[in-house]
Amino acid sequence: MESSQLIGITTFTYLFSTILYAAIFIFKAKRLETTATIFTVIALLIQTAGIGLRWMESYQMGIGRAPLTNMYESVVFFAWTIIFIYLIIEWRFKTRVIGAFAVPFAFLAMAYASFSSEITKEISPLIPALQSNWLIAHVVTCFIGYAAFAIAAALGIMYLIKNTSETRQSTNDTTLLGSLPPLKVIDDITHKTMVFGFLWLSIGIITGAIWANSAWGTYWSWDPKETWSLITWFFYAITLHARYTRGWGGTRIAWLALIGFISVLFTYYGVNFLLSGLHSYGAN
Amino acid sequence: MKNNNSIWDFFASVKLALSTLFLLSITSIIGTIIPQKETAQQYIERYGEATANLFQILSFTPDMYSSVWFQSLLGLLCFNIIICSLDRFPGVWRQIKADNLNTPLNRLEKMTPQHQWQSHNPPESVASSLKSSLNTSGWKAEERTVDNGILLFAQKGAMTRTGVYIVHASILVIFIGAIIGSALGFKGSVMLPETRATDKIYTFDTQTPVALGFEVRCDRFNIEFYDNGMPKSYRSQLTVLENGKVVKEKAIVVNDPLVHKGITFYQSSYQPYQEFMLTITNKKTGVSETAIVSYQEQHSFKESGLRSGIINAEGRGENISRMKIWFTDDKGEPSLFWLDDGEQVTVERTTNNYTVSAKQMYATGLQVAKDPGVWTVYTGCFMMILGLIVAFFMSHQRIWLYIREEEDNTSSILMAGNANKNKAGFESTLQALAERINKV
Numbered sequence: 001m002e003s004s005q006l007i008g009i010t011t012f013t014y015l016f017s018t019i020l021y022a023a024i025f026i027f028k029a030k031r032l033e034t035t036a037t038i039f040t041v042i043a044l045l046i047q048t049a050g051i052g053l054r055w056m057e058s059y060q061m062g063i064g065r066a067p068l069t070n071m072y073e074s075v076v077f078f079a080w081t082i083i084f085i086y087l088i089i090e091w092r093f094k095t096r097v098i099g100a101f102a103v104p105f106a107f108l109a110m111a112y113a114s115f116s117s118e119i120t121k122e123i124s125p126l127i128p129a130l131q132s133n134w135l136i137a138h139v140v141t142c143f144i145g146y147a148a149f150a151i152a153a154a155l156g157i158m159y160l161i162k163n164t165s166e167t168r169q170s171t172n173d174t175t176l177l178g179s180l181p182p183l184k185v186i187d188d189i190t191h192k193t194m195v196f197g198f199l200w201l202s203i204g205i206i207t208g209a210i211w212a213n214s215a216w217g218t219y220w221s222w223d224p225k226e227t228w229s230l231i232t233w234f235f236y237a238i239t240l241h242a243r244y245t246r247g248w249g250g251t252r253i254a255w256l257a258l259i260g261f262i263s264v265l266f267t268y269y270g271v272n273f274l275l276s277g278l279h280s281y282g283a284n
Numbered sequence: 285m286k287n288n289n290s291i292w293d294f295f296a297s298v299k300l301a302l303s304t305l306f307l308l309s310i311t312s313i314i315g316t317i318i319p320q321k322e323t324a325q326q327y328i329e330r331y332g333e334a335t336a337n338l339f340q341i342l343s344f345t346p347d348m349y350s351s352v353w354f355q356s357l358l359g360l361l362c363f364n365i366i367i368c369s370l371d372r373f374p375g376v377w378r379q380i381k382a383d384n385l386n387t388p389l390n391r392l393e394k395m396t397p398q399h400q401w402q403s404h405n406p407p408e409s410v411a412s413s414l415k416s417s418l419n420t421s422g423w424k425a426e427e428r429t430v431d432n433g434i435l436l437f438a439q440k441g442a443m444t445r446t447g448v449y450i451v452h453a454s455i456l457v458i459f460i461g462a463i464i465g466s467a468l469g470f471k472g473s474v475m476l477p478e479t480r481a482t483d484k485i486y487t488f489d490t491q492t493p494v495a496l497g498f499e500v501r502c503d504r505f506n507i508e509f510y511d512n513g514m515p516k517s518y519r520s521q522l523t524v525l526e527n528g529k530v531v532k533e534k535a536i537v538v539n540d541p542l543v544h545k546g547i548t549f550y551q552s553s554y555q556p557y558q559e560f561m562l563t564i565t566n567k568k569t570g571v572s573e574t575a576i577v578s579y580q581e582q583h584s585f586k587e588s589g590l591r592s593g594i595i596n597a598e599g600r601g602e603n604i605s606r607m608k609i610w611f612t613d614d615k616g617e618p619s620l621f622w623l624d625d626g627e628q629v630t631v632e633r634t635t636n637n638y639t640v641s642a643k644q645m646y647a648t649g650l651q652v653a654k655d656p657g658v659w660t661v662y663t664g665c666f667m668m669i670l671g672l673i674v675a676f677f678m679s680h681q682r683i684w685l686y687i688r689e690e691e692d693n694t695s696s697i698l699m700a701g702n703a704n705k706n707k708a709g710f711e712s713t714l715q716a717l718a719e720r721i722n723k724v
Contacts, residue, residue, distance in 0.1 A: 217548050227313075
């Protein structure tokens with residue numbers, strides 16, 4: 001068994017997870033709830049094995065480095081983190097409908113990793129700049145942040161859908177959207193997820209700065225990737241202040257969760273392809 | 285601290301903080317789209333003269349992030365943070381230090397969540413047993429006699445109210461570190477050919493020389509490649525000299541610099557030369573001679589009269605991996621052989637044996653930085669993470685127990701509490717605590 005096969009299988013298992021969660025949401029198929037969770041946990045385990053195997057393969061090739069160093073590997077890890085954090089939320093808040101909105105993000109990431117012709121799946125060795133112990137700390141912390149923001153965006157979408165229907169008709173548990181958690185609950189989880197993401201994004205930026213200082217002698221150089229991570233950080237800082245001090249909530253926060261994620265996507269993906277800078281090795 | 289004037293209120297407002305952060309986000313984007321730190325000529329080629337001029341007037345180029353207006357925005361953010369914190373912190377400090385046993389009893393009656401129960405025992409004994417069971421549950425209670433009974437108070441995490449101010453202070457500490465770095469430090473670079481030493485480097489922005497106060501020499505530079513041709517490592521063997529004496533030696537690679545007297549030398553680039561370092565050792569006499577020779581040029585060694593040269597070379601781009609040596613001691617036909625870069629071989633001649641080694645000459649590109657503010661910045665970063673954890677995930681929880689004396693020397697107990705965050709979590713904490721202690 002090769003890592004690429006396991007990771008390939010993951011794409012389809014996440015698609016199937018998406019379908020299961022969508023069925024729970026649309027058809028209120030309560031019987032499927034446990035199945036969906038178990039299936040997603042298995043999918044996560046398969047992916048974990050795939051990533052672990054890729055790590056081992058790199059040692060067999062005499063390269064020996066963590067599988068977190070190019071676009072393909074980072075997208076795979078992004079999907080892994082989304083599912084991991086989603087499962088924690090499912091367990092903490094005892095609600096499965098969120099899966100119908102969050103798991104598709106992981107599926108889309110995996111589909112992009114597997115089928116895009118823009119990115120290479122090869123295990124290539126590390127260029128000197130990336131040979132550092134800070135690599136794992138920096139990448140992992142950033143991606144925990146990114147994944148949390150992805151889930152916050154999924155929750156934002158969920159909130160907006162539920163909100164539109166509630167303003168049009170009175171709350172009615174027999175309608176399609178009746179199975180969604182109450183608006184207040186979605187709002188609360190969105191906020192908590194953003195807070196969690198903000199903490200990890202902060203740690204990610206800091207570990208990146210420390211790494212940059214040990215490699216180049218400057219912890220901050222306003223390179224486009226750094227600047228965009230700061231813009232994203234500013235954005236979520238604004239959002240959290242608006243909530244804490246001005247009591248923002250509901251639709252506004254839902255929209256901000258969505259716009260914030262666009263900023264995250266640009267920081268993660270857009271910068272590598274559209275702007276040039278020190279992080280350009282992430283582009284292939 | 286609080287002044288009742290509108291200027292103070294303006295700088296203390298969250299509205300200003302949100303606007304400044306928003307402006308910083310939007311303007312930061314400009315510098316990521318317009319490439320920074322290029323030459324005036326490059327900007328004219330890229331955007332045309334009129335646009336390039338406009339960008340320069342607006343300070344979008346060549347370095348927007350150090351322009352007066354961008355730095356002023358950062359300054360405004362700092363000022364806002366300071367005033368806002370000065371404005372709010374005293375109130376928060378009063379809450380932390382508040383005498384909670386002085387809380388009016390009618391406020392407790394209205395507080396939620398709350399629990400009530402009765403006891404057959406008199407207030408004094410109820411109070412002392414409640415106190416000890418609170419203690420075993422991790423709540424250290426204080427006690428005061430009040431109207432018709434006894435009031436107990438216990439709290440956790442009062443200091444967590446400072447979390448947000450730790451975060452605000454951390455941003456200021458990071459800025460202070462950055463200012464220290466730019467005022468007392470420098471960033472520059474130097475191109476140092478192998479075997480040479482330098483006692484100065486050149487700053488990035490103005491190319492002015494900075495004296496190091498010691499010498500640094502590059503003894504050797506080499507590159508390794510992976511099988512697929514990607515660079516594997518850049519390595520410079522550096523020696524630090526003070527008054528001509530060796531005080532430190534280190535082989536640096538990217539991510540592993542050399543530090544001496546607060547100045548750090550980072551491996552950042554290299555420059556290959558079409559010159560070679562050729563070393564020939566007479567095995568009989570042990571005499572060794574080294575010369576720097578150009579490509580396809582014959583060199584006569586002064587002492588021994590040996591002659592040698594590099595007549596052919598192969599490699600990747602400008603990096604030579606093997607070379608063909610021509611060598612003679614004028615006894616018999618000259619020797620011709622291939623040698624890997626940096627390799628040493630023995631050459632057998634009619635009357636004597638020699639060891640010959642050759643390597644391509646390089647200059648190593650060193651980035652040199654002195655930044656005495658780095659540890660201040662790191663302290664700020666640490667404070668920020670700590671402050672965020674405290675501000676987001678820890679709460680100030682307070683519990684009051686009012687034990688009222690009833691007829692026949694019995695007591696009724698009112699337990700109430702509040703938390704400044706995670707109210708749902710606190711509600712169940714209080715519920716569990718009430719169930720544990722209401723037996724007494």
